[in-house]
Amino acid sequence: MNLINAELFKLRTTAIWWIMGIVLLPLYAASVLANWAQFANTSPDDAAGTDQAEQVRAALEPINVATSLYTSGQFFGILIVLLLSAIIVTSEFFHLTATTTFLVTPKRESVILAKFGAAAIVGVFVWLLTTVLNMIVVPPIMSQLDLSTQLGEGAVWRAIGLNLLAFVLWAVLGVGLGVLIRNQLAATLILGIVYVIGTSVVGLIFYLLTQYVAHWFENLQVLVPTTASALMISGTELPGNPPRWVGAAVLIGYAIVAGVVGTLITKRRDIS
Amino acid sequence: MGAPASDDIVVDHLTKQYKKLRAVDDLSFSVRSGRVTGFLGPNGAGKTTTLRMLLGLVTPTAGNATFGGQKYTDLHDPIRQVGAVLEASSAHRGRSGRNHLRMICRAAGLPDSRADETLELVGLTPAAKRKFKGYSLGMKQRLGIAAAMLGNPKVLILDEPANGLDPEGIRWMRDLLKALAAEGRTVLVSSHLLGEMQLLADDVVIVAAGKLIRQGPVDEVLGSMGAAQVRVRTPQAAELTTALAAIDAKVSPQSDGSLLVSGAEAAAVGHAAFTASVELHELVSERGDLEQVFLQLTAGMAGIR
Numbered sequence: 001m002n003l004i005n006a007e008l009f010k011l012r013t014t015a016i017w018w019i020m021g022i023v024l025l026p027l028y029a030a031s032v033l034a035n036w037a038q039f040a041n042t043s044p045d046d047a048a049g050t051d052q053a054e055q056v057r058a059a060l061e062p063i064n065v066a067t068s069l070y071t072s073g074q075f076f077g078i079l080i081v082l083l084l085s086a087i088i089v090t091s092e093f094f095h096l097t098a099t100t101t102f103l104v105t106p107k108r109e110s111v112i113l114a115k116f117g118a119a120a121i122v123g124v125f126v127w128l129l130t131t132v133l134n135m136i137v138v139p140p141i142m143s144q145l146d147l148s149t150q151l152g153e154g155a156v157w158r159a160i161g162l163n164l165l166a167f168v169l170w171a172v173l174g175v176g177l178g179v180l181i182r183n184q185l186a187a188t189l190i191l192g193i194v195y196v197i198g199t200s201v202v203g204l205i206f207y208l209l210t211q212y213v214a215h216w217f218e219n220l221q222v223l224v225p226t227t228a229s230a231l232m233i234s235g236t237e238l239p240g241n242p243p244r245w246v247g248a249a250v251l252i253g254y255a256i257v258a259g260v261v262g263t264l265i266t267k268r269r270d271i272s
Numbered sequence: 273m274g275a276p277a278s279d280d281i282v283v284d285h286l287t288k289q290y291k292k293l294r295a296v297d298d299l300s301f302s303v304r305s306g307r308v309t310g311f312l313g314p315n316g317a318g319k320t321t322t323l324r325m326l327l328g329l330v331t332p333t334a335g336n337a338t339f340g341g342q343k344y345t346d347l348h349d350p351i352r353q354v355g356a357v358l359e360a361s362s363a364h365r366g367r368s369g370r371n372h373l374r375m376i377c378r379a380a381g382l383p384d385s386r387a388d389e390t391l392e393l394v395g396l397t398p399a400a401k402r403k404f405k406g407y408s409l410g411m412k413q414r415l416g417i418a419a420a421m422l423g424n425p426k427v428l429i430l431d432e433p434a435n436g437l438d439p440e441g442i443r444w445m446r447d448l449l450k451a452l453a454a455e456g457r458t459v460l461v462s463s464h465l466l467g468e469m470q471l472l473a474d475d476v477v478i479v480a481a482g483k484l485i486r487q488g489p490v491d492e493v494l495g496s497m498g499a500a501q502v503r504v505r506t507p508q509a510a511e512l513t514t515a516l517a518a519i520d521a522k523v524s525p526q527s528d529g530s531l532l533v534s535g536a537e538a539a540a541v542g543h544a545a546f547t548a549s550v551e552l553h554e555l556v557s558e559r560g561d562l563e564q565v566f567l568q569l570t571a572g573m574a575g576i577r
C-alpha cells in the first residue's frame with residue numbers, strides 16, 4: 001500500500017496529471033457531441049447491405065443508443081489512461097529516478113505491482129470522471145432524441161461497469177507496454193499513434209483480408225485490443241459480432257501478458 | 273584507532289562483463305565499520321559499476337557483495353540501513369526537492385517530517401519548495417545526501433560526491449561526511465581524485481581497469497606509494513644541510529629557496545635543526561607527488577576502455 005501511495009504521489013507532484021486533464025476535457029466534449037450527432041442523423045435506410053442495415057437498426061435501438069452515450073469518452077479517456085500508465089514507468093527512466101525507486105524498494109516486482117495498482121486507480125478515476133459527466137449531460141441528450149433516459153435498464157449499468165473494466169485493463173496494459181518501450185518519447189508516440197490511427201489501419205487490413213483472402217479473418221479482428229474493448233462494452237449483442245466476453249477475454253489476455261513480461265524484464269534489467 | 277574490526281561491506285570476487293568489456297574484474301575488498309573508506313580509481317575504473325552491483329541495481333556476472341553478510345536486495349527496509357548517493361541528477365525535473373524526499377518517505381513508510389529534517393541537515397530548507405530543475409549542481413548533491421539520510425542509515429555510499437562542486441562545496445561535503453562518520457557510521461565514497469581522499473578517508477581501496485590495485489589505511493597505502501618528505505625554510509641552509517647529513521637525511525634545494533628533505537620525519541628534522549642552533553622559518557611534512565605515484569600505479573589502465 002505504501003508503494004501504491006508513493007506512485008500516486010509521484011503522479012500528483014508533477015505537471016503531467018493536469019496536462020492530461022486539459023487534453024482530455026475537450027476530447028471528451030467532442031466525443032459526446034459526435035455521438036449525439038451520429039444518433040441524431042442516422043437512420044437504418046442509409047445503410048447499404050442487409051447485414052449492415054441490420055447492424056445499424058440494432059445500434060439505433062434506444063438501449064444501444066443509451067449504452068453508447070453513457071460510455072462517451074471511452075475512446076479518448078482510455079487513450080489518456082494508456083499514456084499516463086506508460087509514463088508512470090517511462091518517466092522513471094527518463095528522469096533517472098529508477099535508481100532512487102529501486103534503492104528504496106530493491107524487490108522490483110513490488111515496484112511494478114505498485115505501478116499496476118496506481119495505474120488501475122488512475123483508470124478508475126478517469127472512468128469516474130467521464131461517467132459522472134455522462135450522467136449529467138446524457139439525459140438531456142436522450143430527451144432531445146425523444147428517448148427516455150434508459151437509466152432503469154440493467155444493460156446500461158452493465159455497459160458502464162464494463163467500461164470501468166476496460167479502463168482498468170488498458171491501464172494495466174499501459175504499464176506493461178511502458179516497460180517494453182522504455183523510452184518516454186517513443187512510448188507516448190507509438191502508443192498514441194497506434195491507438196488512434198492503428199485501429200482504422202488494422203480495420204482496413206482486416207477488411208481487405210476478409211474480402212480478398214478468407215472470410216474467417218473477420219473473426220480475428222477481435223484480437224485488436226481497441227476492437228476488443230469496443231466489443232466488450234457494446235450494450236447488447238450486435239448481429240455479426242463475436243460475443244461480448246470474447247472481447248473481455250482478449251483484453252485480459254493482453255493485460256496479463258504485458259504485466260508478466262514487463263515484470264520479468266524489469267527484474268532482469270541493469271539500472272545504470 | 274579503536275575501530276571495531278568488523279566489516280560492514282564485503283565485496284567478494286565481483287565481476288561484471290559487458291559485451292566486450294570487463295568493467296569489474298574479480299574485485300574483492302572490504303569496508304570496515306565506523307570509518308571513511310575512499311574508493312579510488314581513474315575514470316572508467318569500474319567504481320560506479322561496483323557500487324551499483326553492491327546496491328542491487330546491476331546484476332554481477334560473478335561474485336557477490338554483501339552488507340553484514342546480506343545482499344542489498346535481501347535487506348529488510350534497506351534505506352534504514354544503507355543510504356546511497358549515486359547520480360546528482362536523479363530526481364524528476366518538475367518536482368520540488370521536498371516532494372522528491374516525501375515520495376521516498378511514502379515508499380519507505382517513513383514520516384513526511386523526515387524530509388524536512390534531512391533538508392535542514394544539508395542546508396536546503398530555503399530551496400525546499402523549488403523545483404529540481406532550478407537546483408544548482410551543488411544543491412542536487414545536497415538533495416542526494418538528504419535522500420540518503422532519510423532512513424538514518426548506519427552505512428553511507430556516495431559515488432563521486434565532489435564532482436561539480438566548488439571548493440567551498442567540497443569542504444562542506446568533507447566536513448559533513450567526517451561528522452557522519454564520527455557518529456559511528458560507515459562511509460564508502462568513490463573518487464578519481466587522490467588529493468580529496470587524503471583529506472577525508474581513513475582507508476582507501478584503489479582500483480584500475482576493474483581490478484584491485486591496493487587496499488588499506490590511507491597512510492599505509494600512501495606511505496608505500498611515495499616516501500615522506502619534509503619541506504623546510506631557513507636562512508642557514510648550509511648549516512642545516514650539514515646537520516641533516518649527520519642523521520642520513522638527503523637534502524635537495526628547491527628553486528623557491530626552500531629545502532626538500534627526504535629520509536627523515538619532520539620531528540627528526542626539527543630536532544636536528546634545534547641541536548645545531550639553526551633558525552627555521554617553515555617546517556612541513558609533504559608527500560612527494562602522490563598524484564604522480566597514483567597515476568604510475570594505475571598507468572596504462574586508465575583512460576577510455
Ligand SMILES: Nc1ncnc2c1ncn2[C@@H]1O[C@H](COP(=O)(O)OP(=O)(O)O)[C@@H](O)[C@H]1O
Nearest residue numbers: 272290295314315316317318319320321322577
Ligand atoms: N551499461 C554499460 N554497458 C557497457 N559498458 C559499460 C556500461 N556501464 C559502464 N560501462 C563501461 O564500464 C567501464 C567502467 O565504468 P564505470 O563503472 O562507470 O567506471 P568509473 O565509475 O570508475 O568511472 C567503463 O569503461 C564504461 O564505459
Ligand SMILES: [Mg+2]
Nearest residue numbers: 319320431432
Ligand atoms: Mg563513475
